[in-house]
Amino acid sequence: MNPLPDPAVQVLQVATVFVFAPGISGVIATVEARVQGRRGPRVLQPYYDLGKLYRKETLVPENASWVFLAAPLVAFVGYLSVPLLIPVLTTYGLPLGYQGDILGGGFLLTLAGFVTALAGADTGAPYAQLGSSRAMTFGALVEPTILFVVFTVAAITATDLPYHEAATVRSAAGQIVRPAHLLAAAALFMAILADTGRIPVETHASTLEFGMIDEGRTLEHSGPALALFRHASAIKQLVLYTILANVFLVPWGLSSSGRPASVALAIGTLLAKAIGIGCVVAVIDDSFAKLRLYKITEFCAAAFVLSVLAVFTLFLGGS
């Protein structure tokens, strides 16, 4: 069969994330329930939830401005453009793949998070504002960790392109066991736990407003706007898992050409990796308690120590 043209593969990268992101959330919810000894929701439940929300009407709080309605769209598009920049399915950079480096992807993620917080603050409702304020505070504590992970990548590959880091990891066994790589991957995993609102930072599906951080921001949204936010946060989760798996932990199984068969295989392995990470997250969710709000700084400090040590060990001969 003829190889797919590069733009088609690029569209497929975005489409894969768009279509399967809620499914990954569904798998995590199911695994989490099974570990607790419950039957849990269907794997497809997030899709049904989204469908239900899209059919409902949007209610806007009295004092809200246009930001309230624009934010879901901006956040959704922001998260969905990150897959253009990272190795989702291919080992080689696609036409738009070098438009932004890791920092570029980070900016997109941050923009989407910022807009979501802005929408929460715009409502004037206390819980949404609480969520916005907390999300920005703890986001600022996680940010240094992400920066030092980027420094590590930059020092290892002399670029800050995710494709190069993945290629470096694939190149030799010594690259995998070197402390810089392992520490950076561990730090990134902890940052992802914090960013996706998982235990030990936040109870994911909690309905208690006082414990909410990320979830709190969208409390005032309803209908299609809420559906967009829900879908966007699932996309963010899958994007972050993809970065962890395809750039750091297991950058194997990616397609090195545009042949339909190998691209299809890459989609399958991507989902398998994401589900694997999801299972780990689900087990962590079930085996630890949520940290008290003021103890979250300790979690962030631990992640920061890992990422700083990763940069340290790169000096003195690189091992």
Place this chain on the structure above:
Amino acid sequence: MGTAPGAFAGAASTVAALVLLIEFAMLRAPMLRSQIRLYAVQSFVVSALAGIVAHDRRIGELYVLAVLSFLLKVVAVPLVVSRLLRDADTEIAGTGAFGVASEFLIAIVVAAFGFFAVGTLHISSAVLPRSALALAAAVVLVAFVLIIVRSDVISQAVGFFSLENGVSLASLVVAAGLPLILEVAFLFDLLVAVVVFGILMRVHHGRSATLSTAGLTRLRG
């Protein structure tokens, strides 16, 4: 920096980095038992590294050292310390002079100083990568931070013991071929320290009925 180290060098430095990470974890250990357990795990990692070096570099004596340090530091010391303090209350959370996150930041700065100070000495070793020695120096300095900022006897004693772990790590790097008798002598030094610290901890707990050393600053007539 772009070239990868060999698999052995990479793995060895990772294990050394693990020792430093456990030292950081001691800064926030909330319970008497978790502090002792952290020390046992750290000692286990150091013993394991000795075993790995012995295997890879074919130094037979290091096997003996690995086994001895395992028996002493992973089994005996934690057992003795927890026996001595079996009637003490177990909570030691919040004995730090600062918040945990601030202590981590201080420890990072201090560790960075040790790391790069040793790095500039250009001491190279035949058995372990250079960064392992720098990590060992960082372990020693973070152990000092632990002893200084936490005001409970158990953290201070474990801080001292883990300082010895950092020194063992350093001795693995620079003197893996050291005569066995010297290494064993160091281990027995540790044993003496454990006995002395154990008695001190016990006396302190017996007199003040607490593990905290905060009361020691008051003058007594």
